[in-house]
Amino acid sequence: MCGRFQLSVKGKHISERFNVEVFDEMYKPSFNCAPGQNLPVITNTEPGKLSFFKWGLVPFWAKDPKIGNKLINTRAETILENPSFKAAFTRRRCLVPANGFFEWKKGTKKIPFRVLLKNENLFAMAGLWETWKDQENNMLHTFSIITTQPNELMTPIHNRMPVILNREQETVWLKSTNSDELISLLTPFQSDEMEVYPISDLINSPFNNSQSVISNVKPDTLKPPF
DNA sequence: CCAGACGTTGTT
DNA sequence: GTCTGG
DNA sequence: CCAGACGTTGTT
């Protein structure tokens, strides 16, 4: 799955890479982006700017916004069958910019890993967004990250991974209205363009947010199967 | 027809 | 809102 | 995802 990620670059880089307007008073780099936080996304309806939405999708018909705590991810395989996601898939898609994401490998001890592109570039995860209104009509904007099967690199660590789009796919994801074409984007990213390394437990607490949370704890064991 | 659910992950 | 179950 | 809380009553 994807329950934590990293977006620790300067606003200028996001602006250049995704061709969006970034307001520096809104954007703060983070080594530890966690569910429940307001985080930057690029929406299909306003693709020229960064929007700040809360991670954890609240469907517009929900009675209780707490459901968002559970909907931080959306399974690609069932996205069209799910009442919670169908409408958003059709009309409200977004990109979630990141320069790393984190997964925990289960074992006798739970070990966190950082996953990134080999070239250390920014990338975009595929997401859905929603607008929910409370009784006073106050709006709440939320999003969810789409997950798919793991690629070869991820398989030793976890049974899911976020959908990462390449540059051409990013445009399609925001602009297409063809369901088949959109669905065809939701596949595992190329393993040979990615890398992974183990990090310390510092990542576990969402309150830790410094460079140290992404420090490699075992420099000699960069390659799977560890 | 109405009522009630609507999710992912991992683990057992 | 939309689907499933009764 | 992980961390941390998880309750009621009445009184201050």
Next chain:
DNA sequence: GTCTGG
């Protein structure tokens, strides 16, 4: 164990 908050 299960839910909420970050």
